[in-house]
Amino acid sequence: MTCRDFEARADAYAEGRLSPREAAAFEAHLDRCAACGAALERAAGTPPGLTALARSIEPAEDLWPAIRGRLASLGQRPGRVAVPRWGLAAAALLLIAFSSGVTAVLLRPAPRTASATLDVSALEAQYAAVSEDLTGALEQARSRLDPATMATIERNLRIIDTALNETRQALANDPGNPALGQMVVAAWRQKVDLLRRATALGAES
Amino acid sequence: MRAFVLLAALLASTPLPAQEKVNRRIAIASDASIRIWNLAGITRIIGWDRDSIAVTGTVPSGAFYMGGSGTGAKLGVERPDGSKGDLPATLEIRVPRNARLWVKSASASIEVSGLTGEVECSSVDGAVRVEGSLRLVVAESMEGNLSVYGPMSVVRLKGGGGTITLRGARGDLMATTVGGAILLTDAALRRAHLETVSGPVAYDGTVAARGTLEVITHSGDVTLRLPTEISAEFDLSSFDGAILYGLSGKGKGKGEPTPQVGKPMSFTTGGGDARVTVRSFKGEIRVLKP
Secondary structure: OOHHHHHHHHHHHHOOOOOHHHHHHHHHHHHHOHHHHHHHHHHHOOOOOHHHHHHOOOOOOOHHHHHHHHHHHOOOOOOOOOOOHHHHHHHHHHHHHHHHHHHHHHHOOOOOOHHHOOOHHHHHHHHHHHHHHHHHHHHHHHHHOOHHHHHHHHHHHHHHHHHHHHHHHHHHHOOOOHHHHHHHHHHHHHHHHHHHHHHHHHHHO | OHHHHHHHHHHHHOOOOOEEEEEEEEEOOOOOEEEEEOOEEEEEEEEEOOOEEEEEEEEEOOOEEEEEEOOEEEEEEOOOOOOOOOOEEEEEEEEEOOOEEEEEOOOOEEEEEEEOOEEEEEEOOOOEEEEEOOOEEEEEEOOOOEEEEOOOOEEEEEOOOOOEEEEOOEEEEEEEOOOOOEEEEEEEEEEEEEEEOOOOEEEEEEEEEEEEEEEEEOOOOEEEEOOOOOOEEEEEEEOOOOEEEEOOHHHOOEOOOOOOOOOOEEEEEOOOOEEEEEEEOOOOEEEEOO
Protein backbone atom coordinates (compact mmCIF):
# COMPACT_ATOMS: atom_id res chain seq x y z
CA MET A 1 0.00 0.00 0.00
CA THR A 2 1.30 3.43 -0.93
CA CYS A 3 0.84 6.58 1.09
CA ARG A 4 -1.70 7.73 -1.47
CA ASP A 5 -3.66 4.48 -1.07
CA PHE A 6 -3.51 4.94 2.69
CA GLU A 7 -4.93 8.42 2.49
CA ALA A 8 -7.68 7.29 0.13
CA ARG A 9 -8.73 4.50 2.46
CA ALA A 10 -8.57 6.35 5.77
CA ASP A 11 -12.24 7.29 5.71
CA ALA A 12 -13.37 3.75 4.95
CA TYR A 13 -11.04 2.35 7.63
CA ALA A 14 -12.38 4.67 10.29
CA GLU A 15 -15.94 3.64 9.46
CA GLY A 16 -15.09 -0.05 9.42
CA ARG A 17 -15.89 -0.40 5.74
CA LEU A 18 -12.60 -1.95 4.65
CA SER A 19 -12.45 -5.68 4.14
CA PRO A 20 -10.35 -7.48 6.77
CA ARG A 21 -7.52 -7.85 4.27
CA GLU A 22 -7.65 -4.19 3.31
CA ALA A 23 -7.78 -3.21 6.98
CA ALA A 24 -4.74 -5.38 7.69
CA ALA A 25 -2.84 -3.74 4.83
CA PHE A 26 -3.89 -0.33 6.10
CA GLU A 27 -2.66 -1.13 9.62
CA ALA A 28 0.58 -2.62 8.30
CA HIS A 29 1.27 0.58 6.40
CA LEU A 30 0.42 2.58 9.51
CA ASP A 31 2.95 0.52 11.47
CA ARG A 32 5.83 1.22 9.13
CA CYS A 33 5.09 4.70 7.79
CA ALA A 34 5.71 7.40 10.35
CA ALA A 35 4.50 10.13 8.00
CA CYS A 36 1.09 8.53 7.52
CA GLY A 37 0.84 7.78 11.23
CA ALA A 38 1.50 11.40 12.02
CA ALA A 39 -0.99 12.52 9.37
CA LEU A 40 -3.63 10.23 10.80
CA GLU A 41 -3.06 11.55 14.28
CA ARG A 42 -3.25 15.12 13.05
CA ALA A 43 -6.42 14.44 11.10
CA ALA A 44 -8.09 12.60 13.97
CA GLY A 45 -7.05 15.34 16.32
CA THR A 46 -5.38 12.85 18.61
CA PRO A 47 -2.19 13.56 20.49
CA PRO A 48 0.99 11.89 19.29
CA GLY A 49 1.15 8.26 20.32
CA LEU A 50 -2.56 7.49 20.50
CA THR A 51 -2.38 5.31 17.42
CA ALA A 52 -0.02 3.08 19.39
CA LEU A 53 -2.59 2.51 22.14
CA ALA A 54 -3.99 -0.67 20.69
CA ARG A 55 -0.57 -2.25 21.00
CA SER A 56 -0.27 -1.31 24.65
CA ILE A 57 -2.06 -2.36 27.81
CA GLU A 58 -0.99 0.60 29.85
CA PRO A 59 -4.00 2.56 31.05
CA ALA A 60 -4.31 5.74 29.04
CA GLU A 61 -3.99 9.22 30.30
CA ASP A 62 -7.16 11.24 30.10
CA LEU A 63 -6.78 11.87 26.38
CA TRP A 64 -10.09 13.17 25.21
CA PRO A 65 -10.00 16.50 26.99
CA ALA A 66 -6.66 17.12 25.32
CA ILE A 67 -8.16 16.19 21.97
CA ARG A 68 -11.03 18.56 22.57
CA GLY A 69 -8.63 21.27 23.60
CA ARG A 70 -6.54 20.87 20.50
CA LEU A 71 -9.54 20.89 18.24
CA ALA A 72 -10.96 23.90 19.99
CA SER A 73 -7.65 25.68 19.61
CA LEU A 74 -7.80 25.06 15.86
CA GLY A 75 -10.61 27.56 15.67
CA GLN A 76 -13.66 25.37 15.80
CA ARG A 77 -16.85 27.04 16.84
CA PRO A 78 -17.23 27.26 20.59
CA GLY A 79 -19.42 24.92 22.55
CA ARG A 80 -19.57 22.04 20.09
CA VAL A 81 -16.33 20.55 18.88
CA ALA A 82 -16.52 19.81 15.16
CA VAL A 83 -14.63 16.55 14.97
CA PRO A 84 -14.16 15.16 11.46
CA ARG A 85 -16.65 12.34 11.02
CA TRP A 86 -14.03 9.72 10.28
CA GLY A 87 -11.74 11.16 12.94
CA LEU A 88 -14.49 10.65 15.49
CA ALA A 89 -15.04 7.09 14.32
CA ALA A 90 -11.29 6.48 14.44
CA ALA A 91 -11.11 7.75 18.00
CA ALA A 92 -14.00 5.45 18.94
CA LEU A 93 -12.31 2.45 17.33
CA LEU A 94 -9.02 3.17 19.09
CA LEU A 95 -10.76 3.52 22.41
CA ILE A 96 -12.71 0.30 21.93
CA ALA A 97 -9.58 -1.57 20.89
CA PHE A 98 -7.65 -0.20 23.81
CA SER A 99 -10.26 -1.00 26.45
CA SER A 100 -10.79 -4.45 24.94
CA GLY A 101 -7.08 -5.06 25.45
CA VAL A 102 -7.27 -3.92 29.04
CA THR A 103 -10.32 -6.11 29.69
CA ALA A 104 -8.62 -9.10 28.10
CA VAL A 105 -5.65 -8.67 30.39
CA LEU A 106 -7.89 -8.37 33.42
CA LEU A 107 -9.83 -11.48 32.50
CA ARG A 108 -6.65 -13.52 32.77
CA PRO A 109 -6.32 -15.36 36.04
CA ALA A 110 -2.59 -14.68 36.31
CA PRO A 111 -1.44 -12.39 39.12
CA ARG A 112 -2.42 -8.85 38.26
CA THR A 113 0.31 -6.30 38.08
CA ALA A 114 -0.07 -2.69 39.00
CA SER A 115 0.18 -1.70 35.35
CA ALA A 116 -2.83 -3.85 34.52
CA THR A 117 -5.04 -2.22 37.12
CA LEU A 118 -8.10 -0.85 35.42
CA ASP A 119 -8.41 2.90 35.81
CA VAL A 120 -12.15 2.94 35.30
CA SER A 121 -12.66 6.63 35.90
CA ALA A 122 -10.08 7.61 33.26
CA LEU A 123 -11.60 5.24 30.72
CA GLU A 124 -15.09 6.41 31.62
CA ALA A 125 -14.12 10.03 30.98
CA GLN A 126 -12.89 9.11 27.51
CA TYR A 127 -15.89 6.96 26.73
CA ALA A 128 -18.29 9.64 27.94
CA ALA A 129 -16.69 12.27 25.73
CA VAL A 130 -16.63 10.05 22.63
CA SER A 131 -20.18 8.94 23.38
CA GLU A 132 -21.36 12.53 23.62
CA ASP A 133 -19.83 13.45 20.30
CA LEU A 134 -21.14 10.33 18.58
CA THR A 135 -24.60 11.03 20.00
CA GLY A 136 -24.41 14.50 18.46
CA ALA A 137 -23.39 12.99 15.13
CA LEU A 138 -26.27 10.55 15.34
CA GLU A 139 -28.71 13.36 15.99
CA GLN A 140 -27.47 15.09 12.86
CA ALA A 141 -27.99 11.87 10.92
CA ARG A 142 -31.46 11.22 12.37
CA SER A 143 -33.35 12.70 9.44
CA ARG A 144 -31.46 10.48 7.00
CA LEU A 145 -32.14 7.26 8.89
CA ASP A 146 -35.25 5.17 8.49
CA PRO A 147 -37.54 5.76 11.52
CA ALA A 148 -37.67 2.03 12.22
CA THR A 149 -33.87 1.85 12.22
CA MET A 150 -33.69 4.85 14.51
CA ALA A 151 -36.19 3.18 16.86
CA THR A 152 -34.05 0.04 16.92
CA ILE A 153 -30.94 2.04 17.70
CA GLU A 154 -32.67 3.91 20.50
CA ARG A 155 -34.11 0.73 21.99
CA ASN A 156 -30.64 -0.84 22.09
CA LEU A 157 -29.18 2.33 23.57
CA ARG A 158 -31.77 2.28 26.36
CA ILE A 159 -30.82 -1.32 27.21
CA ILE A 160 -27.17 -0.36 27.37
CA ASP A 161 -27.82 2.79 29.39
CA THR A 162 -29.81 0.81 31.95
CA ALA A 163 -26.93 -1.63 32.29
CA LEU A 164 -24.43 1.20 32.49
CA ASN A 165 -26.37 2.96 35.24
CA GLU A 166 -26.74 -0.21 37.29
CA THR A 167 -23.09 -1.18 37.06
CA ARG A 168 -21.87 2.36 37.75
CA GLN A 169 -24.07 2.51 40.85
CA ALA A 170 -22.74 -0.83 42.03
CA LEU A 171 -19.15 0.27 41.40
CA ALA A 172 -19.76 3.47 43.33
CA ASN A 173 -20.83 1.33 46.29
CA ASP A 174 -17.94 -1.09 45.88
CA PRO A 175 -15.13 0.83 44.16
CA GLY A 176 -12.49 -1.82 44.74
CA ASN A 177 -14.35 -4.54 42.88
CA PRO A 178 -12.43 -5.21 39.63
CA ALA A 179 -15.23 -7.32 38.16
CA LEU A 180 -17.59 -4.37 38.43
CA GLY A 181 -15.00 -2.16 36.77
CA GLN A 182 -14.88 -4.60 33.88
CA MET A 183 -18.67 -4.54 33.62
CA VAL A 184 -18.73 -0.74 33.50
CA VAL A 185 -16.08 -0.65 30.79
CA ALA A 186 -17.89 -3.39 28.86
CA ALA A 187 -21.12 -1.39 28.92
CA TRP A 188 -19.35 1.75 27.73
CA ARG A 189 -17.64 -0.21 24.99
CA GLN A 190 -20.99 -1.57 23.84
CA LYS A 191 -22.51 1.90 23.84
CA VAL A 192 -19.71 3.55 21.89
CA ASP A 193 -19.57 0.69 19.42
CA LEU A 194 -23.33 0.86 18.84
CA LEU A 195 -23.17 4.63 18.38
CA ARG A 196 -20.26 4.23 15.97
CA ARG A 197 -22.21 1.69 13.92
CA ALA A 198 -25.33 3.86 14.00
CA THR A 199 -23.50 6.98 12.81
CA ALA A 200 -21.88 4.94 10.05
CA LEU A 201 -25.37 3.90 8.92
CA GLY A 202 -26.39 7.54 8.95
CA ALA A 203 -23.40 8.45 6.83
CA GLU A 204 -24.29 5.79 4.28
CA SER A 205 -27.95 6.86 4.03
CA MET B 1 -66.43 0.88 3.15
CA ARG B 2 -65.93 4.05 1.17
CA ALA B 3 -62.47 4.49 2.70
CA PHE B 4 -61.60 0.93 1.80
CA VAL B 5 -62.66 1.47 -1.82
CA LEU B 6 -60.63 4.65 -1.99
CA LEU B 7 -57.59 2.92 -0.52
CA ALA B 8 -57.95 0.02 -2.95
CA ALA B 9 -58.22 2.42 -5.86
CA LEU B 10 -55.16 4.31 -4.66
CA LEU B 11 -53.13 1.15 -4.30
CA ALA B 12 -54.23 -0.05 -7.70
CA SER B 13 -53.13 3.18 -9.29
CA THR B 14 -49.70 3.28 -7.56
CA PRO B 15 -47.15 2.05 -10.10
CA LEU B 16 -45.01 -0.76 -8.78
CA PRO B 17 -41.47 -0.87 -10.16
CA ALA B 18 -41.38 -3.21 -13.11
CA GLN B 19 -39.31 -6.31 -12.54
CA GLU B 20 -37.01 -8.01 -14.99
CA LYS B 21 -35.01 -11.20 -15.04
CA VAL B 22 -31.26 -10.95 -14.84
CA ASN B 23 -28.82 -13.54 -16.16
CA ARG B 24 -25.26 -12.24 -16.33
CA ARG B 25 -21.82 -13.76 -16.12
CA ILE B 26 -18.23 -12.50 -16.08
CA ALA B 27 -14.81 -14.15 -15.78
CA ILE B 28 -12.93 -13.46 -12.57
CA ALA B 29 -9.90 -14.76 -10.64
CA SER B 30 -10.49 -17.59 -8.18
CA ASP B 31 -9.49 -15.40 -5.26
CA ALA B 32 -11.10 -12.20 -6.48
CA SER B 33 -12.55 -9.52 -4.25
CA ILE B 34 -16.22 -9.03 -4.99
CA ARG B 35 -18.46 -6.28 -3.66
CA ILE B 36 -22.19 -6.97 -3.64
CA TRP B 37 -24.80 -4.32 -2.90
CA ASN B 38 -28.44 -5.31 -2.55
CA LEU B 39 -30.37 -3.45 0.12
CA ALA B 40 -33.77 -5.15 0.04
CA GLY B 41 -34.97 -8.61 -0.87
CA ILE B 42 -32.72 -11.66 -0.86
CA THR B 43 -29.04 -12.07 -1.68
CA ARG B 44 -28.06 -15.71 -2.02
CA ILE B 45 -24.39 -16.43 -2.67
CA ILE B 46 -23.08 -19.87 -3.56
CA GLY B 47 -19.46 -20.89 -4.02
CA TRP B 48 -18.54 -22.92 -7.05
CA ASP B 49 -15.45 -24.38 -8.75
CA ARG B 50 -15.31 -21.98 -11.69
CA ASP B 51 -13.39 -18.78 -12.22
CA SER B 52 -16.44 -16.73 -12.96
CA ILE B 53 -19.38 -14.94 -11.41
CA ALA B 54 -22.87 -15.88 -12.54
CA VAL B 55 -25.90 -13.91 -11.44
CA THR B 56 -29.51 -14.86 -11.88
CA GLY B 57 -32.61 -13.41 -10.29
CA THR B 58 -35.31 -10.84 -10.47
CA VAL B 59 -34.53 -7.14 -10.15
CA PRO B 60 -36.30 -3.83 -10.74
CA SER B 61 -35.92 -2.79 -14.38
CA GLY B 62 -32.64 -1.08 -15.10
CA ALA B 63 -31.44 -1.28 -11.51
CA PHE B 64 -28.89 -4.08 -11.80
CA TYR B 65 -25.24 -3.35 -12.43
CA MET B 66 -22.20 -5.56 -12.66
CA GLY B 67 -18.63 -4.99 -13.70
CA GLY B 68 -15.04 -5.97 -13.13
CA SER B 69 -12.43 -8.44 -14.26
CA GLY B 70 -9.26 -10.06 -13.01
CA THR B 71 -9.09 -9.71 -9.25
CA GLY B 72 -12.04 -7.42 -8.56
CA ALA B 73 -15.71 -7.09 -9.36
CA LYS B 74 -18.76 -5.36 -8.08
CA LEU B 75 -22.43 -5.90 -8.65
CA GLY B 76 -25.70 -4.92 -7.14
CA VAL B 77 -28.97 -3.10 -7.31
CA GLU B 78 -29.54 0.62 -7.10
CA ARG B 79 -32.07 3.09 -8.41
CA PRO B 80 -31.12 4.09 -11.94
CA ASP B 81 -31.86 7.73 -11.17
CA GLY B 82 -29.71 7.64 -8.04
CA SER B 83 -32.64 8.52 -5.78
CA LYS B 84 -33.06 7.21 -2.26
CA GLY B 85 -35.09 4.15 -1.37
CA ASP B 86 -34.47 0.45 -1.40
CA LEU B 87 -35.54 -1.60 -4.37
CA PRO B 88 -36.38 -5.20 -3.58
CA ALA B 89 -34.47 -7.75 -5.62
CA THR B 90 -33.75 -11.44 -5.47
CA LEU B 91 -30.24 -12.33 -6.51
CA GLU B 92 -28.59 -15.74 -6.72
CA ILE B 93 -24.88 -15.20 -7.21
CA ARG B 94 -22.34 -17.92 -7.90
CA VAL B 95 -18.76 -16.98 -7.13
CA PRO B 96 -15.41 -18.81 -6.96
CA ARG B 97 -15.16 -20.69 -3.67
CA ASN B 98 -12.00 -18.90 -2.64
CA ALA B 99 -13.34 -15.42 -3.32
CA ARG B 100 -13.35 -12.60 -0.81
CA LEU B 101 -16.79 -11.04 -0.53
CA TRP B 102 -18.14 -7.81 0.83
CA VAL B 103 -21.92 -7.83 0.99
CA LYS B 104 -24.10 -4.89 1.93
CA SER B 105 -27.79 -5.01 2.84
CA ALA B 106 -30.38 -2.92 4.63
CA SER B 107 -33.35 -5.25 5.03
CA ALA B 108 -32.28 -7.92 2.57
CA SER B 109 -31.43 -11.32 3.94
CA ILE B 110 -27.99 -12.59 3.05
CA GLU B 111 -27.30 -16.30 2.60
CA VAL B 112 -23.80 -17.57 1.90
CA SER B 113 -22.81 -21.19 1.31
CA GLY B 114 -20.08 -23.25 -0.29
CA LEU B 115 -17.26 -20.77 0.19
CA THR B 116 -13.77 -21.30 1.59
CA GLY B 117 -12.51 -17.72 1.33
CA GLU B 118 -13.62 -14.68 3.28
CA VAL B 119 -16.92 -12.90 3.65
CA GLU B 120 -17.93 -9.67 5.30
CA CYS B 121 -21.67 -9.02 5.55
CA SER B 122 -23.29 -5.86 6.81
CA SER B 123 -27.00 -5.36 7.29
CA VAL B 124 -29.37 -3.10 9.19
CA ASP B 125 -32.15 -5.49 10.04
CA GLY B 126 -31.77 -8.30 7.56
CA ALA B 127 -30.74 -11.78 8.60
CA VAL B 128 -27.31 -13.12 7.71
CA ARG B 129 -26.63 -16.82 7.36
CA VAL B 130 -23.24 -18.27 6.46
CA GLU B 131 -22.58 -21.98 6.01
CA GLY B 132 -19.38 -23.76 5.10
CA SER B 133 -15.74 -23.67 6.08
CA LEU B 134 -14.40 -20.18 5.50
CA ARG B 135 -11.15 -18.59 6.57
CA LEU B 136 -12.93 -15.50 7.81
CA VAL B 137 -16.52 -14.49 8.52
CA VAL B 138 -17.38 -10.96 9.61
CA ALA B 139 -21.07 -10.18 9.97
CA GLU B 140 -23.00 -7.35 11.47
CA SER B 141 -26.70 -6.57 11.74
CA MET B 142 -28.38 -4.04 13.97
CA GLU B 143 -31.52 -6.14 14.38
CA GLY B 144 -31.36 -9.21 12.17
CA ASN B 145 -30.32 -12.68 13.22
CA LEU B 146 -26.77 -13.82 12.49
CA SER B 147 -26.24 -17.54 11.89
CA VAL B 148 -22.93 -19.23 11.20
CA TYR B 149 -22.84 -22.96 10.59
CA GLY B 150 -19.58 -24.82 10.15
CA PRO B 151 -15.93 -24.76 11.18
CA MET B 152 -14.76 -21.27 10.26
CA SER B 153 -11.21 -20.22 11.15
CA VAL B 154 -12.02 -16.72 12.38
CA VAL B 155 -15.49 -15.31 13.08
CA ARG B 156 -16.43 -11.79 14.14
CA LEU B 157 -20.13 -11.10 14.74
CA LYS B 158 -21.86 -7.96 15.94
CA GLY B 159 -25.57 -8.00 16.56
CA GLY B 160 -28.10 -5.85 18.35
CA GLY B 161 -31.51 -7.26 19.11
CA GLY B 162 -31.21 -10.32 16.89
CA THR B 163 -30.02 -13.76 17.89
CA ILE B 164 -26.53 -15.00 17.08
CA THR B 165 -26.46 -18.73 16.41
CA LEU B 166 -23.40 -20.86 15.71
CA ARG B 167 -23.23 -24.57 15.05
CA GLY B 168 -19.97 -26.53 14.86
CA ALA B 169 -17.84 -23.49 15.63
CA ARG B 170 -14.07 -23.96 15.73
CA GLY B 171 -11.12 -21.58 15.73
CA ASP B 172 -11.44 -18.02 16.93
CA LEU B 173 -14.77 -16.30 17.68
CA MET B 174 -15.85 -12.91 18.91
CA ALA B 175 -19.59 -12.30 19.17
CA THR B 176 -21.43 -9.38 20.72
CA THR B 177 -25.09 -8.44 20.98
CA VAL B 178 -27.14 -5.98 23.00
CA GLY B 179 -30.42 -7.74 23.74
CA GLY B 180 -30.04 -10.70 21.43
CA ALA B 181 -29.11 -14.18 22.54
CA ILE B 182 -25.84 -15.92 21.69
CA LEU B 183 -26.37 -19.62 21.15
CA LEU B 184 -23.66 -22.15 20.33
CA THR B 185 -24.03 -25.87 19.77
CA ASP B 186 -21.31 -28.42 18.98
CA ALA B 187 -18.67 -25.81 19.74
CA ALA B 188 -14.98 -26.61 20.20
CA LEU B 189 -13.35 -23.23 20.04
CA ARG B 190 -9.74 -22.32 20.53
CA ARG B 191 -10.66 -18.79 21.55
CA ALA B 192 -14.11 -17.37 22.17
CA HIS B 193 -15.21 -14.00 23.50
CA LEU B 194 -18.97 -13.66 23.90
CA GLU B 195 -20.54 -10.45 25.11
CA THR B 196 -24.16 -9.37 25.59
CA VAL B 197 -25.92 -6.72 27.63
CA SER B 198 -29.26 -8.40 28.35
CA GLY B 199 -29.29 -11.39 26.04
CA PRO B 200 -28.74 -14.93 27.29
CA VAL B 201 -25.69 -16.95 26.35
CA ALA B 202 -25.86 -20.71 25.84
CA TYR B 203 -22.67 -22.58 25.00
CA ASP B 204 -22.90 -26.30 24.31
CA GLY B 205 -19.64 -28.02 23.46
CA THR B 206 -16.10 -27.92 24.71
CA VAL B 207 -13.09 -25.63 24.75
CA ALA B 208 -9.94 -26.68 22.92
CA ALA B 209 -6.87 -27.57 24.98
CA ARG B 210 -5.10 -24.34 25.95
CA GLY B 211 -8.13 -22.53 24.61
CA THR B 212 -10.09 -19.73 26.24
CA LEU B 213 -13.79 -19.05 26.64
CA GLU B 214 -14.75 -15.64 27.97
CA VAL B 215 -18.33 -14.48 28.53
CA ILE B 216 -19.40 -11.04 29.68
CA THR B 217 -23.04 -10.14 30.19
CA HIS B 218 -24.97 -7.67 32.26
CA SER B 219 -28.28 -9.37 32.89
CA GLY B 220 -28.41 -12.31 30.51
CA ASP B 221 -28.25 -15.81 31.93
CA VAL B 222 -25.20 -17.83 30.95
CA THR B 223 -25.45 -21.58 30.48
CA LEU B 224 -22.34 -23.56 29.68
CA ARG B 225 -22.80 -27.23 28.86
CA LEU B 226 -19.35 -28.74 28.97
CA PRO B 227 -17.92 -32.27 29.07
CA THR B 228 -17.53 -33.60 32.59
CA GLU B 229 -13.90 -34.47 31.82
CA ILE B 230 -12.99 -30.96 30.69
CA SER B 231 -9.58 -29.79 31.86
CA ALA B 232 -9.92 -26.13 32.64
CA GLU B 233 -9.46 -23.28 35.05
CA PHE B 234 -12.82 -21.73 35.85
CA ASP B 235 -13.31 -18.14 36.98
CA LEU B 236 -17.01 -17.40 37.43
CA SER B 237 -18.40 -14.19 38.85
CA SER B 238 -21.92 -12.78 39.06
CA PHE B 239 -22.37 -9.68 41.19
CA ASP B 240 -26.07 -10.23 41.85
CA GLY B 241 -26.88 -13.56 40.27
CA ALA B 242 -26.55 -17.18 41.31
CA ILE B 243 -23.84 -19.51 40.12
CA LEU B 244 -24.86 -23.10 39.64
CA TYR B 245 -22.18 -25.71 39.09
CA GLY B 246 -23.44 -29.06 37.89
CA LEU B 247 -20.55 -30.90 36.32
CA SER B 248 -20.18 -34.39 37.74
CA GLY B 249 -18.16 -35.04 40.88
CA LYS B 250 -15.65 -37.01 38.80
CA GLY B 251 -14.25 -33.86 37.28
CA LYS B 252 -14.80 -31.77 40.35
CA GLY B 253 -11.88 -29.49 40.90
CA LYS B 254 -9.78 -28.87 43.93
CA GLY B 255 -11.02 -26.17 46.23
CA GLU B 256 -14.38 -25.90 44.50
CA PRO B 257 -16.53 -23.75 46.76
CA THR B 258 -20.26 -23.98 47.43
CA PRO B 259 -22.15 -21.79 44.95
CA GLN B 260 -23.48 -18.55 46.35
CA VAL B 261 -25.04 -15.39 44.98
CA GLY B 262 -22.54 -12.59 44.59
CA LYS B 263 -19.53 -14.74 45.42
CA PRO B 264 -17.06 -15.54 42.65
CA MET B 265 -16.02 -19.12 42.03
CA SER B 266 -12.52 -20.04 40.93
CA PHE B 267 -11.49 -23.65 40.63
CA THR B 268 -9.70 -26.10 38.37
CA THR B 269 -10.85 -29.33 36.76
CA GLY B 270 -8.39 -31.89 35.44
CA GLY B 271 -5.04 -30.34 34.61
CA GLY B 272 -6.54 -26.92 33.94
CA ASP B 273 -5.48 -26.78 30.28
CA ALA B 274 -8.22 -24.46 29.07
CA ARG B 275 -9.56 -21.32 30.67
CA VAL B 276 -13.23 -20.43 31.20
CA THR B 277 -14.12 -16.97 32.48
CA VAL B 278 -17.65 -15.66 32.98
CA ARG B 279 -18.56 -12.20 34.23
CA SER B 280 -22.17 -11.27 34.87
CA PHE B 281 -23.78 -8.44 36.76
CA LYS B 282 -27.12 -10.01 37.61
CA GLY B 283 -27.56 -12.91 35.27
CA GLU B 284 -27.42 -16.47 36.49
CA ILE B 285 -24.40 -18.57 35.57
CA ARG B 286 -24.86 -22.30 35.10
CA VAL B 287 -22.10 -24.79 34.32
CA LEU B 288 -23.76 -28.06 33.47
CA LYS B 289 -23.19 -31.46 31.93
CA PRO B 290 -24.16 -31.87 28.25
